[in-house]
Amino acid sequence: MSVSGAEGGLPAAGGRRRRGPGMTEVARAAGVSQKTVSRVVNGEPHVSPEVRDRVLRAIRELDYRPNTAARALLLGRYRRIGVVSLGSSLYGPSTLLIALERAMQRAGYSVALASTLEGQKVSAAVDALLEQGVDGIVLSEPIDDGTPLRLSADVPVVSLGEGVELTPGTSAVVGGDGVAAARMATEHLLSLGHRTVWHLPGPQDWWAARDRLRGWREALTAAGAPEPPLPSPGDWSPASGYAAGRQLAELSDITAVFAANDDMAIGALRAFADAGRAVPGDVSVVGYDDIPAAAYLSPPLTTVRQNFAAVADRAVDVLIALIEGRPAPAEPSGQAVELTVRASTGPVRDQGPVPHPAPAP
Amino acid sequence: MSVSGAEGGLPAAGGRRRRGPGMTEVARAAGVSQKTVSRVVNGEPHVSPEVRDRVLRAIRELDYRPNTAARALLLGRYRRIGVVSLGSSLYGPSTLLIALERAMQRAGYSVALASTLEGQKVSAAVDALLEQGVDGIVLSEPIDDGTPLRLSADVPVVSLGEGVELTPGTSAVVGGDGVAAARMATEHLLSLGHRTVWHLPGPQDWWAARDRLRGWREALTAAGAPEPPLPSPGDWSPASGYAAGRQLAELSDITAVFAANDDMAIGALRAFADAGRAVPGDVSVVGYDDIPAAAYLSPPLTTVRQNFAAVADRAVDVLIALIEGRPAPAEPSGQAVELTVRASTGPVRDQGPVPHPAPAP
DNA sequence: GTCCCAGATGACTACGTAGTCCAAGATCGC
DNA sequence: GCGATCTTGGACTACGTAGTCATCTGGGAC
Numbered sequence: 001m002s003v004s005g006a007e008g009g010l011p012a013a014g015g016r017r018r019r020g021p022g023m024t025e026v027a028r029a030a031g032v033s034q035k036t037v038s039r040v041v042n043g044e045p046h047v048s049p050e051v052r053d054r055v056l057r058a059i060r061e062l063d064y065r066p067n068t069a070a071r072a073l074l075l076g077r078y079r080r081i082g083v084v085s086l087g088s089s090l091y092g093p094s095t096l097l098i099a100l101e102r103a104m105q106r107a108g109y110s111v112a113l114a115s116t117l118e119g120q121k122v123s124a125a126v127d128a129l130l131e132q133g134v135d136g137i138v139l140s141e142p143i144d145d146g147t148p149l150r151l152s153a154d155v156p157v158v159s160l161g162e163g164v165e166l167t168p169g170t171s172a173v174v175g176g177d178g179v180a181a182a183r184m185a186t187e188h189l190l191s192l193g194h195r196t197v198w199h200l201p202g203p204q205d206w207w208a209a210r211d212r213l214r215g216w217r218e219a220l221t222a223a224g225a226p227e228p229p230l231p232s233p234g235d236w237s238p239a240s241g242y243a244a245g246r247q248l249a250e251l252s253d254i255t256a257v258f259a260a261n262d263d264m265a266i267g268a269l270r271a272f273a274d275a276g277r278a279v280p281g282d283v284s285v286v287g288y289d290d291i292p293a294a295a296y297l298s299p300p301l302t303t304v305r306q307n308f309a310a311v312a313d314r315a316v317d318v319l320i321a322l323i324e325g326r327p328a329p330a331e332p333s334g335q336a337v338e339l340t341v342r343a344s345t346g347p348v349r350d351q352g353p354v355p356h357p358a359p360a361p
Numbered sequence: 362m363s364v365s366g367a368e369g370g371l372p373a374a375g376g377r378r379r380r381g382p383g384m385t386e387v388a389r390a391a392g393v394s395q396k397t398v399s400r401v402v403n404g405e406p407h408v409s410p411e412v413r414d415r416v417l418r419a420i421r422e423l424d425y426r427p428n429t430a431a432r433a434l435l436l437g438r439y440r441r442i443g444v445v446s447l448g449s450s451l452y453g454p455s456t457l458l459i460a461l462e463r464a465m466q467r468a469g470y471s472v473a474l475a476s477t478l479e480g481q482k483v484s485a486a487v488d489a490l491l492e493q494g495v496d497g498i499v500l501s502e503p504i505d506d507g508t509p510l511r512l513s514a515d516v517p518v519v520s521l522g523e524g525v526e527l528t529p530g531t532s533a534v535v536g537g538d539g540v541a542a543a544r545m546a547t548e549h550l551l552s553l554g555h556r557t558v559w560h561l562p563g564p565q566d567w568w569a570a571r572d573r574l575r576g577w578r579e580a581l582t583a584a585g586a587p588e589p590p591l592p593s594p595g596d597w598s599p600a601s602g603y604a605a606g607r608q609l610a611e612l613s614d615i616t617a618v619f620a621a622n623d624d625m626a627i628g629a630l631r632a633f634a635d636a637g638r639a640v641p642g643d644v645s646v647v648g649y650d651d652i653p654a655a656a657y658l659s660p661p662l663t664t665v666r667q668n669f670a671a672v673a674d675r676a677v678d679v680l681i682a683l684i685e686g687r688p689a690p691a692e693p694s695g696q697a698v699e700l701t702v703r704a705s706t707g708p709v710r711d712q713g714p715v716p717h718p719a720p721a722p
Numbered sequence: 723g724t725c726c727c728a729g730a731t732g733a734c735t736a737c738g739t740a741g742t743c744c745a746a747g748a749t750c751g752c
Numbered sequence: 753g754c755g756a757t758c759t760t761g762g763a764c765t766a767c768g769t770a771g772t773c774a775t776c777t778g779g780g781a782c
Contacts, residue, residue, distance in 0.1 A: 395739080730777080
């Protein structure tokens with residue numbers, strides 16, 4: 001072997017790895033030059049069918065795999081996209097991550113994953129990705145600590161939220177339709193005759209939570225409904241939904257609640273049940289996400305479903321266009337969001353004041 | 362610039378990317394050789410503090426980032442681990458993925474993600490990872506289509522299940538304690554006085570589902586309880602749990618059910634409610650996963666919680682030991698699994714025959 | 723028959739890094 | 753004061769790939 005140097009004097013552990021064959025070895029086996037192997041591998045023209053066959057056979061026999069590190073070094077491109085995730089296993093983020101991975105794989109890019117560990121900034125995850133070598137970055141569930149995040153990556157960046165300030169020309173924001181979805185959920189409740197709708201907000205450092213709050217507010221304003229005070233924001237968990245639900249259940253005039261996500265809605269359902277308020281008899285509840293369990297809760301939950309696949313596809317389209325210097329594709333038309341009405345919402349029963357705590361005359 | 366060739370004649374799109382500075386440029390700026398920069402970057406000894414400072418300053422000024430492609434090409438190692446996931450957003454798999462990412466990041470490895478698209482084999486995902494360049498692979502939620510998966514990767518592989526046949530010497534199976542957990546859940550129900558326990562199995566091509574089935578069976582056998590027939594296996598979804606629950610609700614002598622996961626348990630809860638069987642009055646139900654919502658369901662769900670972080674940490678420990686040629690670390694002691702008893706399980710009410718469908722004489 | 727052109731193939735090189743080996747200066751022992 | 757050892761830094765090279773350009777062959781036009 002010509003590569004015996006790599007085998008001989010080096011320690012097995014921590015040293016250089018045994019490598020597979022390279023184009024040179026394939027070339028020798030096929031009796032052609034390394035460059036011709038390169039042509040075959042990359043499907044370039046000007047290779048006679050006979051030579052091509054010989055090379056392909058040698059590739060198969062040697063179990064040759066192209067070395068992406070060498071290719072990346074030469075071309076300066078990695079065919080890899082980095083995804084910054086929050087490292088949570090919440091339904092929305094993980095569904096989105098899966099959808100992003102699928103879209104990137106379809107586009108011929110591989111995926112590098114970096115999560116922001118607790119307390120760590122997004123920029124640390126971005127740095128880790130840049131150091132590892134990526135052609136572009138998707139900020140999957142951006143959060144911010146008040147000030148907008150300022151990134152100076154030398155690759156295109158697509159953010160799925162708005163709390164990010166990016167260098168112009170190489171970046172883009174691709175949002176789902178969170179505001180519209182929240183508006184839709186609120187309007188549904190108003191259309192059932194509820195005088196107004198209360199909101200269980202999510203963590204306000206999440207872009208998604210702010211969007212839902214905004215959509216709720218917009219719908220109330222548009223309908224001329226009064227805006228009730230907000231309970232303290234939750235953290236997407238059922239526990240936080242329960243806590244907020246307990247607060248709300250104390251109030252007598254509540255008939256409709258829009259929770260920031262399904263998990264918080266589940267907590268609120270439990271809180272209302274514990275307080276003796278029937279859902280949907282006394283209070284209607286709407287969630288957000290349409291988790292698989294939503295249809296099987298007691299009562300089945302009215303909720304809003306986002307089209308994560310569509311959001312992911314568009315984000316990847318835009319990012320790859322930026323990477324490859326093509327113009328960004330046109331905004332696809334069509335709502336990516338949909339309300340599923342189930343048994344947790346219903347018309348207002350009556351306008352009698354306090355339903356349970358004291359069965360008024 | 363000496364690299365002007367890369368700037369000049371090449372097309373901007375699809376061609377070579379503009380690159381950051383290399384060690385050579387840093388060296389020129391600091392007035393040392395490229396090798397000395399390499400020494401500073403890698404923390405090697407034999408560099409005077411003064412030179413080190415000069416180099417570090419140049420690095421900061423030029424915003425130098427080491428090129429991992431070049432390093433990987435030279436060393437044959439990538440400091441990257443591939444994770445094969447199933448591309449589902451189920452609670453277990455996504456929690457595990459997050460935990461794996463955290464563990465790898467902590468160990469100084471970056472993460473390449475590949476999911477098996479629908480209908481695609483695991484080996485395709487493995488090939489994609491190998492082609493991209495990884496030092497090792499974790500099979501996160503291995504499934505198999507009957508025959509054990511036979512992989513011929515030239516890197517170490519750690520599988521989190523058993524349905525995989527691996528080349529010896531460079532691979533390992535690191536299981537959670539799924540069997541023990543299922544046994545624990547079943548024993549809990551038996552200890553409440555239930556004559557036997559029915560099981561809602563998960564998809565049997567998943568290793569995790571087979572483990573739970575096995576643990577359930579072992580507990581019944583050990584207790585001398587009869588083994589009831591199995592409903593058709595579900596797919597982890599609440600819908601499939603509902604379907605199986607409807608089947609079981611027809612039967613008169615059911616008092617205890619162990620579902621393969623919490624989502625299926627949620628479906629079963631709904632099915633029993635629809636059939637007029639009270640939980641836990643008539644039927645006790647145990648789930649698996651302890652999803653955040655479990656404590657807030659109606660009724661709150663007794664369930665089993667796996668320690669995903671522990672499983673992930675151990676998998677990464679073992680894999681990195683294999684990669685670096687160190688002996689695998691000792692098996693950590695301690696149960697990674699825990700039963701949380703809530704209101705969905707209770708003692709048998711009585712042994713009277715059919716509670717609801719027909720109040721037999 | 724000569725010329726020319728297109729297709730087919732290969733030699734050479736750069737990409738950025740770290741291992742190897744060598745050179746020059748510094749420090750020490752005697 | 754001189755060789756021996758240590759410290760510090762640099763020159764050179766390989767890693768596997770694809771771009772550039774040169775070479776060679778064969779066939780058709782004239």
